[in-house]
Amino acid sequence: MSLTLDNYQPAVDLIWKEVINIVEPSQAVDIKNASFAYQQKKVLKDVNLSVPRGDFATIVGPNGGGKTTLLKLLLGLLKPNSGTIKIFGKPPEKNRYKIGYMPQYSHLDMQFPVTVMDVALMGRLGKRRWDRYSTLDRDAASAALGEVKMDTFKKTHFNALSGGQKQRVLIARALCSEPELLLLDEPTSNIDQESEKDLYNILKRLNQRMTILLVSHDLGFTSQVVKSVICVNRQVVIHPTTTIDGTMIKDIYGGDLKMIRHDHRCCEMGHIHD
Amino acid sequence: MTDLIQILTHPDYQFLRNALIVGLLASISFGIIGTYVVTKRISYLAGAISHSAFGGIGAALYLNRTFGLSWLDPMMGAVASALAAAIITGLVSIYAREREDTVIGAIWSVGMAAGLIFIDLTPGYFEISSFLFGDILLISSKDIIMVLVLDAFIVTSTLLFYNRLLAVCFDDEFATLRGINAHGYYIFLLCLTALTIVLLVRIVGIVMVIALLTLPAAVAGKFTTRMWKMMLLSIFFCMAFNTAGLGLAFFQGLSSGPSIIIIAGLTYLVVISLQKFKEMVKKG
Numbered sequence: 001m002s003l004t005l006d007n008y009q010p011a012v013d014l015i016w017k018e019v020i021n022i023v024e025p026s027q028a029v030d031i032k033n034a035s036f037a038y039q040q041k042k043v044l045k046d047v048n049l050s051v052p053r054g055d056f057a058t059i060v061g062p063n064g065g066g067k068t069t070l071l072k073l074l075l076g077l078l079k080p081n082s083g084t085i086k087i088f089g090k091p092p093e094k095n096r097y098k099i100g101y102m103p104q105y106s107h108l109d110m111q112f113p114v115t116v117m118d119v120a121l122m123g124r125l126g127k128r129r130w131d132r133y134s135t136l137d138r139d140a141a142s143a144a145l146g147e148v149k150m151d152t153f154k155k156t157h158f159n160a161l162s163g164g165q166k167q168r169v170l171i172a173r174a175l176c177s178e179p180e181l182l183l184l185d186e187p188t189s190n191i192d193q194e195s196e197k198d199l200y201n202i203l204k205r206l207n208q209r210m211t212i213l214l215v216s217h218d219l220g221f222t223s224q225v226v227k228s229v230i231c232v233n234r235q236v237v238i239h240p241t242t243t244i245d246g247t248m249i250k251d252i253y254g255g256d257l258k259m260i261r262h263d264h265r266c267c268e269m270g271h272i273h274d
Numbered sequence: 275m276t277d278l279i280q281i282l283t284h285p286d287y288q289f290l291r292n293a294l295i296v297g298l299l300a301s302i303s304f305g306i307i308g309t310y311v312v313t314k315r316i317s318y319l320a321g322a323i324s325h326s327a328f329g330g331i332g333a334a335l336y337l338n339r340t341f342g343l344s345w346l347d348p349m350m351g352a353v354a355s356a357l358a359a360a361i362i363t364g365l366v367s368i369y370a371r372e373r374e375d376t377v378i379g380a381i382w383s384v385g386m387a388a389g390l391i392f393i394d395l396t397p398g399y400f401e402i403s404s405f406l407f408g409d410i411l412l413i414s415s416k417d418i419i420m421v422l423v424l425d426a427f428i429v430t431s432t433l434l435f436y437n438r439l440l441a442v443c444f445d446d447e448f449a450t451l452r453g454i455n456a457h458g459y460y461i462f463l464l465c466l467t468a469l470t471i472v473l474l475v476r477i478v479g480i481v482m483v484i485a486l487l488t489l490p491a492a493v494a495g496k497f498t499t500r501m502w503k504m505m506l507l508s509i510f511f512c513m514a515f516n517t518a519g520l521g522l523a524f525f526q527g528l529s530s531g532p533s534i535i536i537i538a539g540l541t542y543l544v545v546i547s548l549q550k551f552k553e554m555v556k557k558g
Binding site for chain 1: 454500
């Protein structure tokens with residue numbers, strides 16, 4: 001086919017679209033046919049998943065279903081046995097500086113001699129060629145702590161904080177590297193409801209400028225702020241939150257389950273029924 | 275007090291002066307590395323490293339006597355085998371998590387066994403208890419120089435990598451994600467631990483050196499909330515334990531190693547008991 005003036009424009013558009021996709025990929029996460037196995041045990045099979053920029057998605061599924069494995073694949077800490085994983089168009093380890101990560105605080109040693117500021121500053125390490133933190137780093141860490149309302153605790157021993165506060169400091173640590181994708185591992189475990197509400201307000205605000213992906217065991221709550229749900233049980237399925245219903249939950253957990261109404265508009269006497 | 279000064283300046287007690295100086299200087303490395311060992315929770319790895327040093331001591335004695343390698347000092351053997359053990363235990367704990375304790379236990383005892391076999395094979399008689407439990411009579415001025423060199427190396431390393439090592443010890447996964455070679459720094463830390471351990475083998479011996487590495491840091495950890503403060507305080511406690519222990523050993527005619535360890539252990543016990551007591555009083 002010769003390139004005439006008539007079909008010239010669509011071809012340019014197509015090329016232009018490709019160029020934009022390379023410079024600024026529209027997908028935050030793009031997984032194609034990825035499988036992962038620990039020794040002989042297959043944990044994830046033929047995963048296809050794409051999460052657009054600006055999404056707020058939760059990863060849900062039963063224990064041992066592969067949630068943590070999926071998270072570690074996204075972080076580049078594990079490599080898939082087959083298939084490809086791209087974060088903003090590149091392999092995760094090439095784009096690490098664009099990813100902020102909040103682990104579960106229960107993995108950390110609570111006796112460890114660090115202050116809140118020490119922990120937050122660790123998020124700036126990647127930006128440094130030298131080992132010393134600059135004023136710029138300290139300002140960024142302070143700003144990140146301010147964002148999660150923990151800036152008044154800078155000199156407090158990390159151990160002295162409550163569960164919810166620790167989690168907020170770990171979010172600040174992830175934020176101070178100015179990520180475009182924020183990954184959170186079970187942010188709602190071990191914290192009370194009040195802290196959970198605070199947490200989701202913070203995340204909702206952050207979602208205006210970054211893509212958020214969080215692992216959660218708390219499905220009921222997710223539909224409030226979350227835009228899509230990624231179900232992981234050896235296989236991975238993505239649903240928009242509007243379609244969460246009984247069949248989907250059966251899909252994820254396998255077997256019949258009772259659904260419990262679990263909205264967050266409870267008064268002291270219980271649910272307000274219409 | 276004048277008695278003490280007389281003793282310390284008396285030409286017959288050169289060995290005591292050397293022991294005291296080595297003890298005080300080595301405390302700098304011990305306080306720093308002990309803090310890392312305690313906070314990273316690798317006392318068990320450090321124990322394996324120190325016991326495997328005995329394998330190197332035995333091998334060096336054997337090669338020295340059997341092949342006439344007179345330049346080969348037992349301490350060189352100790353350094354070599356402790357470094358080898360540090361690298362092996364490090365790799366094992368990174369890559370073979372499930373069987374970590376078994377492998378480390380094996381390195382621990384095989385190191386000791388190898389040392390004893392080498393000594394059996396070596397003609398002549400050796401007083402091995404000086405290596406196992408320490409002997410201040412063995413300390414020479416050469417040791418003082420060795421300790422000074424190690425102190426300089428460890429202080430420089432800590433100043434250069436303080437923030438990275440802190441991040442690796444606190445959360446190695448996160449450090450990796452921030453582009454830090456966490457495994458590399460971990461192995462490096464274990465090698466520093468190996469070198470530090472070998473240094474004080476002369477005073478407290480292989481069997482007890484691990485207590486002198488961890489107890490000052492454990493006591494210091496009760497009073498501080500930041501890593502560098504914990505290091506400074508452990509250096510202080512380590513100096514105090516060494517000095518008090520050597521004093522007790524000298525005036526009561528006891529072995530130096532056990533005296534130092536007993537004082538360190540008692541202090542730790544008192545500190546944690548007082549803290550528990552304080553908590554109980556607070557709760558009412």
